[in-house]
Amino acid sequence: MGTPRRDASPRDASPRDTPRRDTRGIVDAADFLARVRFRRPEAAAALRPWVEHYWLIDWDLTEPYVSHVVPHPAVHLVFQRFEGQEPFAEIAGVQQGLFAQKLEGRGRVCGVKFRPGGFRPFAPDHPVSHWTGRRIHLTGTDPARVLAPADESERVAALDAHLLALAPRPDPQADLAMTLVARVRADRAVRRVADLADDAGLSVRLLQRLFAAYVGVGPKWVILRYRIHEALERAETQEAVDWAALAADLGYADQAHLVRDFTATVGVPPATYARHRTA
Structure with missing residues (x-):
């Protein structure tokens, strides 16, 4: 996601800061929300010009469930832990088709939804179309820092720290x-x-x-x-x-x-x- 910049000067938060509370894009939203814990906390004020919201999902299922989403035109940074797998982090570019994700057992996801247009300052080396339709695992990142804390506020703070270290510049x-x-x-x-x-x-x-x-x-x-x-x-x-x-x-x-x-x-x-x- 680019080399951290020391000359960053994050801007004041804009009027667009409040996370959306609707369920637009989630297919069969009522069923989805009945099966998982889904929250959308705010990012730190210095990040809100570029980050629409974070999204946290935890589940503990007795049978497999497949969620479906009609994606927004947004890039996501996602830290994920699925039962029986090593935790990992990935960049998910704009997905153009219906997105499906199988959930089973216990698991946790901590995601960053960038504002459409807001990801490029964090990864200036490529046009955002470079990421479209792709899900790319990140190396050199410790996903446990974000996923491990039991306290939700600590997970949010870890997401803030990760993004602030990248020091996006105004664009x-x-x-x-x-x-x-x-x-x-x-x-x-x-x-x-x-x-x-x-x-x-x-x-x-x-x-x-x-x-x-x-x-x-x-x-x-x-x-x-x-x-x-x-x-x-x-x-x-x-x-x-x-x-x-x-x-x-x-x-x-x-x-x-x-x-x-x-x-x-x-x-x-x-x-x-x-x-x-x-x-």
Whole structure:
């Protein structure tokens, strides 16, 4: 993740600091939360400009369980301990397909979710697209420092210490990428890459290059992924969904386009998924 820099000057925390409390991206979130202990503590204030939140998972299962997630456009640093295996740490770039993880026995994961656009200052030697779709084990890192403490606050402090030692430097391009992705996530009116580029004062080509270098995926992919996240959440939380109206709200030309994208991402059509959730 790059050589630690002594000239780092972490910035003050931004208004984006509070960890999200929704379950967007988690498939069958209620079932997942019933099987594991899942928390999202905040990072140290000096890290929040780049880190969206930490995520801690502990489980003690009597039978195997496979969790599924529709990934966000974010890079993760993950420390993991599975029963019967040596603990390890890895960098997980943006995963473009449905992500599945088998959990069994007892285990623990301590993860860092970087803001989309916020990972590059920690690993400036490569564009973030270098990590996309990859899970790379880290060497020279002692995962037990993060995973071993019984006290949760000590695990959070260990994550803080690990990241602060990397001393990320402020990067205006990272700031721009984070701002643009945050706008896509929050504003349904952002539906076209060309409009996002115009608002940013960039050509479409420059916007695409920015996203490749700092987010790891293109702006069109980000727009579509956040819309699928919202559709998935609606299917999770509502007994009856007007899919045609939702498609229009999310900027799709018609319901068929939403169904196609949802099915390609989640694996089943949205109506089928919703029926399974309410059965």
